[in-house]
Amino acid sequence: MSKIRVYELAKELEISSKKLITLLMEEFSVDVKNHMSVLEDEDVDLIKELLGTSEDGEKKNIVDEYEDELAEQVNNVAKKKKRKRDDEEEENISMGEGGSGVIEMGDTITVKELSEKLSKPVIDVIRTLMFTGVMAGVNQEIDFATVEKVCEKYECLLARKQEREKLDEVIEEEEEVVTENLKKRPxxxxxxxxxxxxxxxxxxxxxxxxxxxxxxxxxxxxxxxxxxxxxxxxxxxxxxxxxxxxxxxxxxxxxxxxxxxxxxxxxxxxxxxxxxxxxxxxxxxxxxxxxxxxxxxxxxxxxxxxxxxxxxxxxxxxxxxxxxxxxxxxxxxxxxxxxxxxxxxxxxxxxLVSDATRKAKGTVIESKLDKGRGAVASLLVQSGTLKVGDSILVGSTYGRIRAMFDDRGNKIEEAGPSVPVEVLGLSEVPVAGDRFNVVKDEKTARNLAETRKQKLKDASFQASTRVSLEDLYSQIKEGSVKELSVIVKADVQGSVQAITTSLEKLSTDDVKVRVIRGGVGAITETDITLATASNALVIGFNVRPDLNASVLAEKEHVDIKSYRIIYDAIEDVKSAMIGMLDPEYKEVINGKAEVRLVYKISNVGTIAGCYVIDGKILRNADCRIIRDGIVIVETKLASLKRFKDDVKEVAKGYECGLNVERFNDIKDGDIIESYSMEAIKRKEL
CATH class of the missing domain: 3.40.50.300 (P-loop containing nucleotide triphosphate hydrolases)
Incomplete structure (x- = not known):
């Protein structure tokens, strides 16, 4: 039989490592330091014989016989500092010979807490973070991916802590379906x-x-x-x-x-x-x-x-x-x-049947921000019965229903399955398409909503601030791609989503459209401030800017566009994108000159005596030297003269002297072609 560690044996015997360590030390006089200690073969055989299963298949109860005594001993030992550290490691499965355990954490952890879990000085952890490209203070929170890199440095494993109370279990907590309660629904x-x-x-x-x-x-x-x-x-x-x-x-x-x-x-x-x-x-x-x-x-x-x-x-x-x-x-x-x-x-x-006695759940059909009533959401109850006073969780939003109206605007007290209603009392405007669930109280709804919102915030923060080498390289490569930033405000959430999707579909290889903010309600100063910082266009759909926003927009020269028809907005943005595109260039041949005589002048270079055979030669224009129909070099004219005078151009039928940049091997009979690049405005993507 091969050697085995304490935690492995404890797992096999289905007892905790702590209890096994105490039994080994107190009852079997086996010297073990912690759950990583290696046991000898004869000790393992003895322990398995005493703590394993009996011949009739029933598990032996020796551990239970010592339950009270062991509990008292463990509590005494736990008071000591060393035993406390062992308690923290007892359920961790270590993979290294040095005794480094598994660090458990949630989505984030502070640098100080991480140093304590690693049993390393805070300054060492901060230094390690700096080497991974993260600047963080003692009390700053760092995410799971960052901690994983730190743990690699210290040769320990990282595990995500399991939430004691899963979100889905809370919001879906309801009684089992009772067949007698199932009734036909619309x-x-x-x-x-x-x-x-x-x-x-x-x-x-x-x-x-x-x-x-x-x-x-x-x-x-x-x-x-x-x-x-x-x-x-x-x-x-x-x-x-x-x-x-x-x-x-x-x-x-x-x-x-x-x-x-x-x-x-x-x-x-x-x-x-x-x-x-x-x-x-x-x-x-x-x-x-x-x-x-x-x-x-x-x-x-x-x-x-x-x-x-x-x-x-x-x-x-x-x-x-x-x-x-x-x-x-x-x-x-x-x-x-x-x-x-x-x-x-x-x-x-x-x-089609449903149980109207269960807690209500369904979908947000539409949502908007009403000046007098606040956040208003149109909900479709899909099961259960929604009542005035119920606490509901809607995506990352929560609230307690203060009032409820049917599709004709009549005030109602409850709504059963397949009934659309308009509700008041939500903390924020929810997103159209979000699921809603009735929970036991408003405190639970608020906590769950804050948890969801924090997760969204963390995801957004990581996406916008964390950069790997691969991301950095791709951003450098995308430096040639122009970006049109847009802020979308509309009267209802569904319109915001629709416009955002349509605009982002306009992105091409040349211009990328990015909606940096989408929201419900009037255009405010905050939107204009963001547009100023991001050099963005503000689009309003069935909404207008308030007075302060209009004044600030005029001061900061922020462009605000208001629309009532969605495809007008899309066409205008498409036109704006075309205006941002680099123009296409067309080569225009200005003229050609034939080299008749070549002069070598010290400190100047080669001067070509030419005769203009077509068009005109322009000073400082681009030119190419053609020999036997083959382009020898493309360069620029350095000088252009008629007799001793500098001139801007020489027309067909006249002689001139010229000098080209960075090329002196001009020969008789060469053709010098003068040309320019003309920008042509793009008319389509």
């Missing part, structure tokens, strides 16, 4: 499709309310949620914008929905955003009903649309497929009732 329907194919108009026909007229440009700019009642049964609708900038918002809608209505214009057919909507539906694995809208239009062709749908695997039932395709008209109301009946039938087949 289906959540998402309306998707290309811009201007009639999604919102179709919803208008369903819920008898006008939304399109209030939207800039007739385009839905935000996600809305509405509840309608048909034959005593409720249906919740999500209206996702159709413009390509809101791809992320459409994806979010597909992920939280039960059924998708794909709207396709009968006179337009499948368009780019229609394809994206189909992809989102397939990725989310949700049933899809195709509504071919605008059947009253002059160019309506239902068969053409059905044919195009087959290319994406959507085959109509009357063509032998399994996709429900229904011709409708939002303007005349044709087949709208049939569409709703199809929705209820599809929902019935899915057997």
């Amino acid at each position: 289906p959540i329907i998402t309306v998707m499709g290309h811009v201007d194919h009639g999604k919102t108009s179709l919803l208008d026909a369903i819920r008898k309310a006008k939304v399109t007229e209030s939207e800039a440009g007739g385009i839905t700019q935000h996600i809305g949620a509405y509840t309608v009642t048909l034959n005593g049964e409720k249906i919740t609708f999500l209206d996702t914008p159709g413009h390509e900038a809101f791809t992320a918002m459409r994806a979010r809608g597909a992920q939280i929905t039960d059924i998708v209505i794909l709207v396709v214009a009968a006179d337009d057919g499948i368009m780019p955003q229609t394809k994206e909507a189909i992809d989102h539906c397939k990725a989310a694995k949700v049933p899809m009903i195709v509504a071919i809208n605008k059947m009253d239009a002059a160019g309506a062709n239902i068969d053409k649309v059905k044919q195009e749908l087959t290319e994406f695997g959507l085959v109509s039932e009357d063509w032998g497929g399994d996709t429900l395709i229904l011709p409708v008209s939002a303007r005349t109301g044709e087949n709208v009732e049939s569409l709703l009946e199809m929705l209820l039938l599809t929902a019935e087949m899915q057997e």
